[in-house]
Amino acid sequence: MSYSPNSPKRTFNQPYHKFLKSLDKYQTYKYLSYNNCMNIHNTISSHYSNTFLPYHGSQDTQNDKELLDFFKWQKEHEVPLNNFDKIKVHRNPPKTKVHIDVNIESVEDLIKIIDTYPFDNMKEYNIELQSLHKIRPELDQLNSMIGLHTVKSSIVNQLLYFIQGFTQDVHGDYKHTVLTGSPGTGKTELAKIIGKMYSKIGVLKNNVFKKVTRSDLVAGYLGQTAMKTRKKIDECNGGVLFIDEAYSLNNDDMYAKECVDTLCEALSDQKKDLMVIVAGYEKDLNEQFFKINPGMPSRFVWKFNIEEYNPKELYEIFLHLVKQISWKVDKNVTDKWFHEKKDLFKFNGRSMEQLLLMTKISHSKRVFGKDANLKKILTLEDLDKGMEIYKQNVKSAKDNIFYGLYT
Template sequence: MRMHQEELGCDRSGIDEKNVNSVNQYLKGCNDYVASITDFDIATMEMDIYVAGSVRNMHKFKLEEVVHPESDKCKWELSHQEEITIEAYKYAVDNTCYMTRYSVLFEKFGIEFREPLYDPFPFRVEEKILEEQTLTLEECRQRAHEILGSSSLYEELDRIYSPENQQIYKGHPVHYLISAGAWGAAEDIYELLIKALYNNKRLISNRITLFREVQRKGYKDSRYQKVIKAGEGGTVIIESKSNEGMGCFATDFHEFTKRTGEILEKQKKDTLFIFVEITGKSLNDDDAIDNILKKADIIQITEGTGTLQDARNYLTELVEQVDFGTEDKSDVYDYLAEAETYSVTDIFNAYNAWYGSGLKTHVYRAYREKKSFQVEVTRVPNKPYDTLQEMIGLTEVKTVIDEIIAASKVVRARERMGLNTQGASFHMMFSGNPGTAKTSVARLLCKILKEESAISSGRFVECGRQDLVAKYVGWTARMVEDKFKEAQGGILFIDEAYALVDSSNTYGAEAINTVVQMMENYRDSVIVIFAGYSEKMQTFLEQNEGLKSRIAFHLSFPDYSPEELTDILTLMSQKRDYQIDEEAKEYCKELFCNAVKEDNFGNGRYVRNILDQAIIKQSARILKMETREDISREEICRLKREDFRIHEIVKNNEKRIGFAG
């Protein structure tokens, strides 16, 4: 606040540092407030006073309690008063010798708002003061119409302005959860709510403390509660959104909401809490959200929809706020896709796309001819992709993988352009006999998509029936969802998926129904791959139409030919620093020609077993050599024909391949 001294015949020479210090000493003695005075400006006869106090006392604050006139001939009048942020307070007290250190404020009220360079906050916190504005109910409803407010917003505005309410601050009866598809949409909603509450004396402060990007374990940092405590009297806004720092850890999110719920319960009387849920990016975890919803009365406010004209009006308001000049801003309408109704998310997507184009056209003009993103399936050198290409055979599989990579790149490009990506699904089915590299390809695909930024965490979670089907009623759905949470930002690989609907257990049907539901709920954060025998997988899909319609890619893994099995053997041996001589290769090729005639002979697994046994036999052969002390590097890395001696064993009328002694 700024105080102006009105001269009543007083001597200016008497207003010196001594007088200022005496006032400052009095301010330091205030019990209910922390107040300090800056330098007194003799030329203008003005001084600035900064006052901080708890919410329980600030709304009772009286100017005469902190200002003592030093002379009957001098009268102090309030010329200006405004609310400031804690950061502004810190800056002011650090830049004058007359003021109480801000540490006194922190110690007195038990708050924190310092972020040392050596120990930054594990969350992003912003602080701002909303402009004070007198608004009637009709003006609020008009603003709600301009931002395409939903019925839930109109209903809450009516409750805030209801004549049944007393116009006095006593605390917060309710708090809010805002569900919107874009941050800008949520921002317009919560700013309108805060202004309406302030106009009805439901808030005593226009200060907002905003939390975003809370990192893993950030909620355990003691400063998390202290910074929220510093928001007392105003509004604390907490964004609930999946991110790489915490979003892929379901347990962390549950603990985060639990801790936040505990703080909400303690501070809900004098701090307004607003939780912002970004649709499609927040975590779908009812148990975790209950940690918050059960601690206070929460009203959900959703974004609304409007007509084409409503959308154009909203867009016009947004583009009028840009800080670069444009001759014709109506071209923003071209970024709206044709539709019967428009959500606020649609409008912000159009605005973001237009803004990016405007930067190139009006600010960075060297890019004005670059009107499209280049989307090419480039062969970026990366180990996972190279490893996939080195795999023997799988020609059709590699082609489909290239298509999947291309599709993911286009989706990312459409997101950057602000275009609609709804409907893009990457769920897959891998069908083939055992040993045809289904799991290996799935793991490589996960790494490739992570490097292409198509998935966020790159987590690969492999599971089967035993991981998804419980023994007791009500447990199966929870087990399924736990696996989806574990795979957040990556791939959930369900091997032998048809085993889920085994007729011996009715809980299998519950498992597959839950899987289908979770595929929809987590469609933007989890890719599901079903794998198994070709015939059984086909039957499995035919019995589950809901599942069949959600699978975008079908990859068939054929059995390997004898030539491919020989190449696989050579590649495996090279990776293990072994060389197979030509005679041994020819012999193994004969083995493979016989093996492929058998059903389910094992494909790659069969080759790996042959190589493992050959290495064991080679070790025994070398140790039997009389001159083993002089074994050369070449000899110890060489596999000969005799190391691959096998014969067929007949046991219980079933042919098995074994190794001769």
Template sequence: MDTVSIKQEYEKTEIEKVISNLEADLIGLTPVKSRIREISALLLIDRLRKTVGLTSSNPGLHMSFTGSPGTGKTTVALKMADILYKLGYIKKGHLLTVTRDDLVGQYIGHTAPKTKEVLKKAMGGVLFIDEAYYLYKPDNERDYGSEAIEILLQVMENQRDELVVILAGYKERMDIFYESNPGLASRIANHIHFPDYSAEELLEIGKVMLAEQQYKITREGEDVLLKYIQLRKEQPLFANARSMKNAIDRARMRQANRIFENNSQVPLTKSDLVTLDITDFLQSRVFALPTPEVAKPTSPYGMYSQQLQPGEWGQ
């Protein structure tokens, strides 16, 4: 065979559908989507080269996803697993998400079987290790994380045709983690950074979340929600889309209480049950904080003189 069709291969593998869904499902994240397209293009061309008998080195598939919580890393990992499966680079296409606790034991002889059991379950798919830097604790002589890393390194090198590993976490911590583990860093071919969402993007994400749960928000409510997001982003423990979900859940609870207290004896319309208004958001404690312009900095987390207490974030 001397000729091949990119279009035919694109359609046969259904990669276009996966990438289109990625574009539709995720708001923002333009650099991430571009990087996924680049990786997909490389893998598709590699597949075509094999078809016509050309030499094709096995592309490095292990990845690093860095960014704050709630920026879509797990969602993109799921899409990546689907792409790798459809292109024939993994056999099963499933994603197994784990943390340090799933890999590292508490006593001598416990870590190896735990790690090997996880790797066994992940074979044929993608292993997603969240907050991967917690595997390495050089200050603790009794820590067994290094044993898990050694086993992981062996599998990433010797069984790379059977398993793809994605390491994820905050960028600064992941950079230190890789500096401390050069063998691990050398096996990661693709580094993708997930930027924080803008306030406007988070508003769109919130509206999508509401629509999925068959709720809607008034135009005035959108303005208040946008202001809430802008204030909440200045507070500690902000987690992008996760914080957005928490805000929506609390607003739904306030709406339920509002309806119950004010309309317990009055028949309700469908609109009453699906609409969130400004009061459902204005009750958040975030709005009780002083504004950055008039507050004095008393915390390393921001410019507010009054900080929310633990358990109050985003209420």
């Protein structure tokens, strides 16, 4: 028997059963961890030496300075056996249970829960409160989007399903989504928000979002398109592949068919780890993209149609954009002005961005050399002059389209 890896070996003539018997009283400690015992090997070795040295206090032992030094060191560092009762196994205190029972109908309801219940590791909640706190920025962003009431409600329903872990099938659920609507209705922004939320709550493994168009998927030769499409799919594994203007992959194009067939296969085989979102005009998507492969429509289980903004919503978008740049709008500017000009805003939110730029340009001309208190406050005059510039640019853009067709 050895005292330690570095101690000198000694063989004792006394029966080992005496030593073993002396350990029986400590058998209740056999489940304690090594760390809690604080070097139990040295403790037992010390007890062994203290127990049996009297039986053979030979001259060899007494004269062995190295062994005596070892005993001395061990005695200074040992844990006395009579102190074992004081050793406690560390256990975390029980968590306080918090029961949250509320009716959820809107994004505001989810945000209210987050505000009411800060997450605490020492508390146990009956809902996935930590996951809700993780997506707070995206919920705020979604809530700040003007309109989209039906879309927001549907997204809340999805979150309540996924956040409770009801999708336990090893193959996962279809998450593929169709966003239809006119340009400037926020489809790209909405797709990014959905992707980030799904990533943060664990529905998607990676925070990957790639926006692609036809040119990113279709190659110049048959055979290459499948490889090009597959590469984009692999890059988005665990995240979101967003195909904007998906109707450009039309039914009469053999290259588009190769792309869509490759995509259709991945929609099923990788439905657990991949989310594909396609966007475009509803009619064009149905007549072009979804007609290429009969299996495509059934794989997109979520369909959101984003309606065009009404004049009041356009006014709210304009005010929101102005606030973002720390400018102000004069109180005489109301939604009535936007009602009168509604037909000119064909591109919804994008039109508001263009209008704001033109209005700022007209404002800069009006306040040049004027008092600083007049600056960065948009008036009706600024809007009217800005609208003239806006209409000129819209007409110019239309003229350029026809010019481009014949040059």
